Amino acid sequence: MSRTVFITHVAHEGPGLIGEVAASLGFEVCVVEAHAGEPLPPNFGDEDVLVVMGGSMGVADIGDPRYPWLAPTVELLEQRLKRNAPSLGVCLGAQLLAHAAGARVAPMTTAQGERVREIGWAPVRLLDANDPTTTGLPEEIEVLHWHGDGCDLPKGAKWLASSAVCPVQMFRMGRSVGLQFHPEVDATQACIWAEEDAEFVRVAHGPLGVEQIRTDSPAAAARTAQVRHQLMRQIFETITAKPQPSSSI
Numbered sequence: 001m002s003r004t005v006f007i008t009h010v011a012h013e014g015p016g017l018i019g020e021v022a023a024s025l026g027f028e029v030c031v032v033e034a035h036a037g038e039p040l041p042p043n044f045g046d047e048d049v050l051v052v053m054g055g056s057m058g059v060a061d062i063g064d065p066r067y068p069w070l071a072p073t074v075e076l077l078e079q080r081l082k083r084n085a086p087s088l089g090v091c092l093g094a095q096l097l098a099h100a101a102g103a104r105v106a107p108m109t110t111a112q113g114e115r116v117r118e119i120g121w122a123p124v125r126l127l128d129a130n131d132p133t134t135t136g137l138p139e140e141i142e143v144l145h146w147h148g149d150g151c152d153l154p155k156g157a158k159w160l161a162s163s164a165v166c167p168v169q170m171f172r173m174g175r176s177v178g179l180q181f182h183p184e185v186d187a188t189q190a191c192i193w194a195e196e197d198a199e200f201v202r203v204a205h206g207p208l209g210v211e212q213i214r215t216d217s218p219a220a221a222a223r224t225a226q227v228r229h230q231l232m233r234q235i236f237e238t239i240t241a242k243p244q245p246s247s248s249i
Contacts, residue, residue: 019184051093052096054092058149086240089179095149095180101155102155115148194213
């Protein structure tokens with residue numbers, strides 16, 4: 001049985017819906033709690049799926065002794081990109097994937113240079129109805145955002161989703177996909193995040209930001225569940241399909 005191996009960066013963020021989809025497709029689901037000191041898997045096969053999750057740190061923290069697993073994770077992503085092995089990056093994971101592919105990752109800012117943070121349930125616009133990851137989905141889907149950094153589109157990648165605040169919300173490079181948003185999160189998880197990351201939420205949305213996330217999440221998670229499940233299933237089916245020799249895209 002092939003595995004889906006999740007690398008986590010914080011204790012309160014796990015596989016969620018992504019793990020459920022992987023299991024439904026017959027994958028053994030494994031979680032490597034890198035933040036807790038667990039080592040990266042030494043025997044990672046090219047048909048195993050690597051999923052790099054989100055976290056409060058960023059690409060700028062690579063080399064920081066508090067996060068010794070970030071550099072090895074980037075090296076693993078670089079190796080898998082070279083071999084066109086199936087990989088998925090979510091939020092921080094997408095930024096690490098973009099960085100591994102040579103793209104710029106930096107804090108989001110306005111034209112005046114002020115910091116921008118995208119937090120809460122809001123839409124992204126899908127840009128390619130013909131890509132197998134997004135075919136059949138609405139042109140606009142609602143998802144949970146939770147980030148202050150963004151990335152440029154890696155060279156050679158397909159640009160698949162965008163938002164007004166963050167242009168690169170989803171991209172694909174062969175059998176690797178980056179998602180800046182969080183399709184894996186349900187209402188309970190979103191409320192936990194709001195408490196665990198309360199200061200980040202308040203910086204973006206003011207003193208009532210945490211309560212707003214808690215108020216919005218039950219209905220938002222329920223109305224988006226089917227679309228998020230379809231998106232994740234199509235992503236998994238795409239990145240685990242045998243690559244075509246004629247094209248990496």
